[in-house]
Amino acid sequence: MARGRREIEPCSKTYGFPIYCAGWVPFSHIATSSASPENENENEGDDKGDSASATAAASDASDKLLVAIGGGGGEGRSGVPNALVISGFDFPSRSLSDEPVIRIGTESDLPYRMAIHPTGDGIICSFPNGSRWFKWDLPGSRDYKKLALNPSEESLTQLENISLQALCFNKEGSVLATGSEDGNLRVFKWPAMESILSEVVDDNSIKDLDFSFDGKYLASLRNSGPCRVWDLNSSSVIANLARESGENFRFCRFSCSSDDNQVLFVIAMHDDQGKIITWNTTTWKRIVSKRVVKDPISAFNISPDGKLLAIGTIEGGIVVLNSKNLQVHSVIKKAHLGLLTSLVFSQDSRALLSSSFDSTARVTAIEAKKSNGTFFISILYFRYFSMPGLFKTFFFLLAGLSMWLVFLVIIVAMLAYYLQSNGLIRNL
Known part of the structure; x- marks a missing residue:
């Protein structure tokens, strides 16, 4: 590999056009709805076969996921195509498929936003001058490689122009x-498109x-x-949630807390820093306001189980937070080389899909957070080479100690470093 060239991980793929929108395909719902009622009711043996097939499909679906992305170069003759793409993600190998399952060219229309129906009806894709409805087609099969996505004859007249x-x-x-x-x-x-409210x-x-x-x-x-x-x-x-001086609201998401009460999260930029604000959904008062990143925030989402928040920045970084205490769960520096355009957790909250103007989409598996002891040792490791000899000695001792002694050793080491830094003991 050439010096300075960035290696592309298997969980990330380049698609040849700036990506504006992305989401997860609810394949399990699509596969279920594609089953033929006539065939299922022919006889009991067939029912058992279908049941076994459904069980196998469900097991396979948990490891074979599908993502949808949309974007392009827009109108004009830039040479960059506009397209909707469906790609597979293999969870065990943590890799996106080399070849897309579906690719639909949209000519001069740029796919700008999308909403994927949660129970598998299809996708609404928004273009600069209107929106289109695309429907899934999986005739008599539970193989995601046979999935098709077709423009519907039903027009969304309420969203034209x-x-x-x-x-x-x-x-x-x-x-x-x-x-x-x-x-x-x-x-x-939906799907009647009867108006509920308008402002x-x-x-x-x-x-x-x-x-x-x-x-x-x-x-x-x-x-x-x-x-x-x-x-x-x-x-x-029922509520107007006011901005404080210097705040610029960017994103809003509802979530459930551990006691099943709903919480509203609002992402704001305050001066040059990104912050999270939580609101009580009964009193509509602020609960917590915390600054979390220094770079401008360009994407945000919450996991379906309500446990994690994901923040993406214009510098291509991703920060995942615990929704309960807003503590950092994990950080992915330079997940992308450009501005993040979307962040979406999978339906089972096991994976995080991200997309960027740099033409890449990435799927990050959500791992269990390391224990506090491991977290503290990681911090000490990165500070090791700037520490004096006494602190280094204590650091190496950690490797042979059981975890219940780790905290005691850390405290003693920090105390020794403090005393040494202030000249109260000599260098060892």
Whole structure:
């Protein structure tokens, strides 16, 4: 490999175009819905065969995942294609497939945003001048390599000639929320596309939207103003979450706490630093506000189990946090070479999909966090070469000690270093 060249890991792939949007394909739902009711009911033997096949498919699906990405060079003659791509991810080998399962060219239309239906109906893809509905096709098979994605004949007339900045389904896939560049927030029943609510604020585009886990609330963020929370039963605003001086809200996501109470997380830039703000969803008061990164934040999401938060920066880094205490779970420096455009956890929260303008998509397996003892030793390791001789001696002793002694040794070593630094004992 040439000197200075960045090695591409198996979990990362380059797709030849800037990636604007990404998500996980709910293949288990697609495979279930593709089963033929007529064949399943022919006889009991067939039922047992189908059941065994379904069990095998479910087991295989847990390790064979699919990701969807969209992007391109936009309109014009840049030579960079516009496309929707579906690729496979093999969990045991932690690798994305070399060849895509599906690739759909979209001619001069740039796939800008996408919303993947959670129960496998299809994908809504937003383009600069409208949106299209794509439907899955898996005829009589549970092999993801035979999956097809076809443009639907059903037109989304309510979304024609509109440039969407945000769109999402609720957890059940029964409601669709959309936010446009011209400031139009609209919520529809799906698939009937009957209007539930609408709000227009001219020249104040929608930045982000998210449904609460129970589907009762919708949070909306605009370029300016508060984060608004809507009650979907009454189609009315129940909370305006104000910004403090210097804050610029970027993203909003609902999550569940350990006691099953819902929490709203809002990502904000405060001066040059990124911060997380949590809100109580009963009183709508701030609970915690914490600065977490120094670089501007360009992507954010929460795992479906509510335990982890993922933050992506314009420098290509990813930080994963514990949602309960906002402590760092893991850090991936330079996960990408450019600005992160999306972060999405898999449905089982085992993996994190990230995409970037650098034309790469990456899947990171979420590992269990190391114990505190291992964490402290890691910190000491990186500081080792700048420490005096006495501290080095204690560091090497750690390797042969049981974990219950680790903390005692660390404290003694730090005390010795403090005394030595202040000239109270001589160098050893």
